[in-house]
Amino acid sequence: MLSRHDNETLTRTGQGEPMGEVIRRYWMPALLASELPGPDCPPVRVRLLGEQLVAFRDTQGKVGLLSEFCPHRLTSMFFGRNEEGGLRCVYHGWKFDVAGNCLDMMNEPPGSDYHTKIKTVSYPVVEMGDVIWAYLGPEDKKPPLPKFEWTQVPDSHRLVTKNWQECNWLQALEGGIDTAHAPILHRRISPTTQRPGISVNTNLVKGEAPRLEVDRTDYGYRYAGIRSIPDDKELIRGYQFVMPFHQIRPLQFGLQGQEPRQLIAGHTWVPMDDENCMVYNWMYNFGGDPLTDFDKEEEYQLGRGPGEMLPDFRTRRNKSNDWMIDREVQKYETFTGIEGINVQDQAIQESMGPIVDRSNENLSASDMAIVIARRMLLESASTVGDGGDPLGTGESYYNVRAIDGILPKGTDWKEALADQMYPH
Ligand code: FES
Ligand SMILES: [Fe+2]
Incomplete structure (x- = not known):
């Protein structure tokens, strides 16, 4: 038997929850590598610890794990175009690389540098053992790779x-x-x-x-x-x-x-x-x-x-x-x-x-x-x-x-x- 309080502590994994903060300190499986079969393949939705994310494999084969929602007006990036080194939101054409940097904005005038000021949420990933693992915790606390x-x-x-x-x-x-x-x-x-x-x-x-x-x-x-x-x-x-x-x-x-x-x-x-x-x-x-x-x-x-x-x-x-x-x-x-x-x-x-x-x-x-x-x-x-x-x-x-x-x-x-x- 467990107290209601301890049961809540153990089962809640969102950001800021005690157990959520524990689990964010480990590498965790985010998706199977086979779900992203090749460069520029369609992105997939990933739900982890209550966070809605999107994973994609860029032109070089690198994997990105970003917030599902475009930082412009929060459209789902699941519908994005995976093209030439980044995932581009189809609403107004903002494009992000695997690290979450904004590379281009199709709705901004030529010469605008607004894109350099925008980043989307991105998490580190590593591909290992047919699985793409993600780390959602503080950068300075990242543990060694999941070499089971x-x-x-x-x-x-x-x-x-x-x-x-x-x-x-x-x-x-x-x-x-x-x-x-x-x-x-x-x-x-x-x-x-x-x-x-x-x-x-x-x-x-x-x-x-x-x-x-x-x-x-x-x-x-x-x-x-x-x-x-x-x-x-x-x-x-x-x-x-x-x-x-x-x-x-x-x-x-x-x-x-x-x-x-x-x-x-x-x-x-x-x-x-x-x-x-x-x-x-x-x-x-x-x-x-x-x-x-x-x-x-x-x-x-x-x-x-x-x-x-x-x-x-x-x-x-x-x-x-x-x-x-x-x-x-x-x-x-x-x-x-x-x-x-x-x-x-x-x-x-x-x-x-x-x-x-x-x-x-x-x-x-x-x-x-x-x-x-x-x-x-x-x-x-x-x-x-x-x-x-x-x-x-x-x-x-x-x-x-x-x-x-x-x-x-x-x-x-x-x-x-x-x-x-x-x-x-
Ligand atoms: S909502 Fe994504 S570019 Fe506008
Ligand atoms: Fe069993």
């Missing part, structure tokens, strides 16, 4: 998708770090169904509650869901939470009937505004091999496959159609009757309403990782409010992995898995 391991592997080793989720960023993040729900929400109830999910028949993962252990770090924390398995052993699912909104999880045991492979996946939940977030879903092979079609298919089956997405990155299965729940499937095949593990997550997170009122919760022991994440975010909000730096704006998260391990009962996983979770 997944952004550094060759393109052939990585798959990134994104989807629009209709709820506050924090309830989506909390779904991602809540390891206890996985074998419940995502379980299959029929041993023969072909639908993806976690089988209740496997020897490794049953529906029992895991023991949760959280190990705080300077980038967030690593945490493990620990479950007893036969032969006096324990299955450790070692995850990472990187401030302020990244989850990294191991994939090896998520793949049914296959040899364990060197795959890691994760999500990043970026607030579009306080009632919507954009979820970046990524997976990569850290072992030096490109992803196979099979790997990609596994990821797509979670619910982000090409046939599942609408052009605006909403999912075909969404709130307006109850995520296409099939009650027959729920009765005989899967716990939810909703197709796709990510869609199941999305459904239950959105079902809480746009911003859940956490003062009404009744938390249990399995919610420990969520409680600690909230605490860290609140601590960062007060640190930033006092003029300090939030957690995780250094480089220590560059070197983190999520790993599954099987260890003899009673082994200290933090020590036993340290080399694999911090490999470099």
